[in-house]
Amino acid sequence: MNNLQPIEIGRVNWIGLQALIRKECGRFLSVGMQTVLTPVISSLLFYAVFSLAFGGHGRSIGDVPYMTFLAPGLIMMAMIQNAFANTSSSLMVAKIQGNIVDILMPPLNAIELLTGLLIGGLMRGLLIGGLGSVALSYFAGFGLVHLWAVLFYAVTGCFALSLLGIIAGVWSEKFDHLATFTNFIIMPLTFLSGTFYAVSQLPGFWYNIALVNPFFFMIDGFRYGLIGQHEAPIFHGIIIMLIVNIGLFGVTWNMIRKGYKIKS
Numbered sequence: 001m002n003n004l005q006p007i008e009i010g011r012v013n014w015i016g017l018q019a020l021i022r023k024e025c026g027r028f029l030s031v032g033m034q035t036v037l038t039p040v041i042s043s044l045l046f047y048a049v050f051s052l053a054f055g056g057h058g059r060s061i062g063d064v065p066y067m068t069f070l071a072p073g074l075i076m077m078a079m080i081q082n083a084f085a086n087t088s089s090s091l092m093v094a095k096i097q098g099n100i101v102d103i104l105m106p107p108l109n110a111i112e113l114l115t116g117l118l119i120g121g122l123m124r125g126l127l128i129g130g131l132g133s134v135a136l137s138y139f140a141g142f143g144l145v146h147l148w149a150v151l152f153y154a155v156t157g158c159f160a161l162s163l164l165g166i167i168a169g170v171w172s173e174k175f176d177h178l179a180t181f182t183n184f185i186i187m188p189l190t191f192l193s194g195t196f197y198a199v200s201q202l203p204g205f206w207y208n209i210a211l212v213n214p215f216f217f218m219i220d221g222f223r224y225g226l227i228g229q230h231e232a233p234i235f236h237g238i239i240i241m242l243i244v245n246i247g248l249f250g251v252t253w254n255m256i257r258k259g260y261k262i263k264s
């Protein structure tokens with residue numbers, strides 16, 4: 001006689017959700033040298049280039065040494081780019097290899113599926129951010145001025161790019177399509193965000209563009225948390241980040257709920 005009892009799933013499929021989170025985190029941790037250490041090393045190389053080749057140590061932004069000003073932007077840039085890469089590559093590889101059914105068949109609703117993917121991207125971004133902060137603080141000499149700002153902008157920035165990664169992964173049918181997102185959306189917004197400079201130095205038109213760039217508010221708020229300097233009102237940045245995340249979440253949830261390009 002079989003004594004196995006069926007597992008009852010409540011309002012939330014915690015077992016399935018935990019399994020998906022373990023899968024998403026284990027996917028990038030299994031190749032941690034490539035997915036975690038390489039972005040940290042790349043940030044250090046960027047820092048070295050600006051310091052040695054461009055004479056960064058002889059300049060300042062306001063009262064802050066330029067290299068100290070630069071470090072938070074490099075950390076946030078690495079975090080959000082890898083949060084995007086984690087969710088987008090997870091879906092893209094699953095679609096190319098034909099095993100996306102392993103994600104779609106379990107009894108996970110759209111919110112649970114979205115949450116599992118998001119946490120994977122968030123964990124990768126935060127891990128890289130933590131290691132990058134430790135590594136760059138040794139050279140840049142910054143501390144921790146506002147912990148709440150560091151946590152808020154790190155989490156909302158990684159969430160926003162994880163959501164954008166899901167959108168890109170669902171929409172893309174091949175890696176060329178995914179590269180379109182990276183080359184024409186992620187990279188331009190990153191380099192026009194004040195990562196390497198103060199946006200107040202930009203001429204009028206480009207300054208106005210920067211003020212509607214969510215990436216600018218991510219980096220500006222994160223920089224405020226680490227070194228206490230900011231260019232935009234902090235409350236303004238909080239509102240922008242909440243609106244961006246809510247909007248992206250709504251779009252992403254609707255795509256997954258309808259099975260857009262993943263169930264047909």
